[in-house]
Amino acid sequence: MELKSKIAIVTGASSGLGEAIAQALIHEGVIVYGLARSADKLQAIQRKLGHQFIPVVMDVTDLEGIQSWIKSTFEDSRPDILINNAGIGGFAKIDAMPIEQWTGMIDTNLKGMYYMTAGIIPLMKQHPNSSHIVNIGSIMGTTTKGEATAYSASKFAVNGFSEALFKEVRSDNIKITCVNPGSIETDFFVHSGIEGNNKMLKPKEVADTIIFILKTPDNVLIDSIMMRPLRP
Ligand SMILES: NC(=O)c1ccc[n+]([C@@H]2O[C@H](COP(=O)([O-])OP(=O)(O)OC[C@H]3O[C@@H](n4cnc5c(N)ncnc54)[C@H](OP(=O)(O)O)[C@@H]3O)[C@@H](O)[C@H]2O)c1
Numbered sequence: 001m002e003l004k005s006k007i008a009i010v011t012g013a014s015s016g017l018g019e020a021i022a023q024a025l026i027h028e029g030v031i032v033y034g035l036a037r038s039a040d041k042l043q044a045i046q047r048k049l050g051h052q053f054i055p056v057v058m059d060v061t062d063l064e065g066i067q068s069w070i071k072s073t074f075e076d077s078r079p080d081i082l083i084n085n086a087g088i089g090g091f092a093k094i095d096a097m098p099i100e101q102w103t104g105m106i107d108t109n110l111k112g113m114y115y116m117t118a119g120i121i122p123l124m125k126q127h128p129n130s131s132h133i134v135n136i137g138s139i140m141g142t143t144t145k146g147e148a149t150a151y152s153a154s155k156f157a158v159n160g161f162s163e164a165l166f167k168e169v170r171s172d173n174i175k176i177t178c179v180n181p182g183s184i185e186t187d188f189f190v191h192s193g194i195e196g197n198n199k200m201l202k203p204k205e206v207a208d209t210i211i212f213i214l215k216t217p218d219n220v221l222i223d224s225i226m227m228r229p230l231r232p
Helices: 016-027 039-049 063-073 099-125 149-172 188-192 203-214
Strands: 007-011 031-036 053-057 081-084 131-136 174-181 224-227
Touching: 007 016, 007 099, 016 031, 016 039, 016 081, 016 203, 031 039, 039 053, 063 099, 081 099, 099 131, 099 149, 099 174, 131 149, 131 203, 149 174, 149 224, 174 203, 203 224
Parallel strands: 007 031, 007 081, 031 053, 081 131, 131 174, 174 224
Antiparallel strands: none
């Protein structure tokens, strides 16, 4: 896809990987709707990136909010790209993790991705050109460890969802890619309470890889990739 002047939606754009993806897309001339819950962070990013970044205060678990935003925003235009990036992590033994935290990961990482995708796919089906949805999974959606039942279940589900959807909509000229990164240097480690290290991937390195995937010729689909730091 030629990226200049295209329209993208990036969820979880207020920090970390989502912010880096928004920045990389804007560098390519894309108009970016950046969704997250933190209005102050989104506004600070708009001051940094300029008016090609359009902040949208949205909780991806709010089905009605998403549906009405999509309806009012895309009356006369169509999104070319959707990056389902919003996600949360938490790690604890199954009998120690509060139920709200366990179900919160499923609500955000899986249902939020489904709500956005289900709202956008009908618009992409009407698009005269190809469109592309990138779902951010995790290495924890391909292999796992103890104390990760919720996060891993949600990210394995992101992988299954992505593969089923790719098989469903490829004939509609819609590409689906699942990106499964290892550890990335973001606030994920602050919020999830696990320890990072000083050899993690940089958000820009993952964002630049996503730009490469988006720029592939129309008949080329990278359906999933895994990225790891070489020496974690
Ligand atoms: N960091 C890693 O090592 C790593 C590795 C593999 C995969 N990932 C995945 O990468 C994605 C981005 O995470 P990150 O590392 O960049 O962490 P991050 O810096 O904590 O960013 C998470 C983003 O998601 C947003 N978000 C969380 N809940 C939301 C909700 N209910 N509605 C809307 N937005 C919400 C946050 O914004 P608000 O709080 O403002 O809403 C924030 O912008 C996640 O899907 C994560 O699972 C991360």
